[in-house]
Amino acid sequence: MTLAFTPSVPGHLRVDIWSDIACPWCYIGKRRLEQALEKFDHREQVEIVWHSFELDPAAPPALPDGMREVLAGKYGRSPAQAQEMMDQVTRVAAADGLDYHFERARLGSTFLAHQLVHHAAAHGQQGPMKERLLRAYLSEGHLMSDVDTLTALAQEIGLDGPQARAALEEGRYAGAVRQDEAHAHALGISGVPFFVLGGRYGVSGAQEAGVLLGALNQAWAEVQPAPLVQLGQPDAECCEDGACAVPGAGAL
Template sequence: MTQPFTPSAPDRLRVDIWSDVACPWCYIGKRRFEQALAGFDHRDKVEVVWHAFELDPGAPAEHPLSMRDALAQKYGRTPSDAEGMMDHVTRTAAGEGLEYHFGRARLGSTFQAHQLIHHAAQHGKQDAMKERLLRAYMSDGELVSDLDTLVRLAQEVGLDGSEARAALLDGRHAHAVRQDEAQAQALGISGVPFFVLGGKYGVSGAQDPQTLLGALNQVWQETHPAPLQMLGTETPGEGCDDGQCAVPERA
């Protein structure tokens, strides 16, 4: 199970991110956050924790509809409108160096995928697992509800396949996923990606890197005040310290 949702430690900045594997804007948001982090002066002190969010908690293991038809049905639009929506997101993703292939996407439940991300967190590979699952869904046409597929993807990021399979079969991380979703509900999170910085500041959506960098800088400054800088003199003047005052003797 990943660490519980808590404020940052005194010398760290914790960023909690809620997202779904089946969310195209979440992959875009991940890339933009990574760009922001690359420009952040204190990036080596940032701790990123991924949290589960299912856009469709009731999804079957595999949805019979294509991405186009599912979007058209969900939003009450024509298939042509849905194609336009997919084209727009695909172009946006390309601008972030991502390749989306919605035509080969296989829709289905992401519940087990989120469990696998929690399992990877216990082995220091949470971000790598999140990245691989996003690419599997958005680019490779993988069915991320399929057990054998998940085990193979786990192995690709360096996890033990037998351990990953056992964790998914016994559902040991299922409660952690439900905890993530309960936290999201308690925080009023209804859409993803959603970033919580320092345990108290929220940023909604796949914001541009400069906006995210500005948020990182602002939260760091508010939670990690800079030490006092001495100005103007090389030696301190006369004053009182610790309840005592030094009185110079008369010449």
């Protein structure tokens, strides 16, 4: 797949991530990327950019059923089988330090929440906002289509509440969300999380931290200038530091 991105410049690595707030694997993938970055020698030169992706763009603001009922209906499983699916993901999340509570989850549209992430990005708080929304949905059972809830969450990370509310009510970043989703479609992204490193490498799914670390190292090597290979005699005459060497006469 050809990724239509401007390559990262030397000394800097951009990581673009498509994800949904209602995606449990996206939160796990976020944690694993953070674990990889802790071991990455150039982590201070990495820029993380979050992009919107709705798993169900047609979802209503709120669904009456809980997660177990929705999973059972979607995959043709019994309630007990759906519960086991949830329990398995909960165990995986716990191994990465996350506390999931699917029994609290309030399902519905995440369109407004994605707009809030864009609003936070405009104020230099995209990362903290993404983290807070994921925890709010997957651990605390907050509804991601409720303006009051989203405004309160924005204030928690230090954003101005009235400004956040106005941005949501006016749909100021609705176009930005749709642009992210159109970009994902153009790239052939059908599942999340999806990572693009250095505008060159795509990594699909919540890969283990070791896999992501390897991808970071490979992407970093690609954006660095190739080492200079010196040919000829290293001590041949040359001019340097304002002086030129002349055979038999020393330096001018």
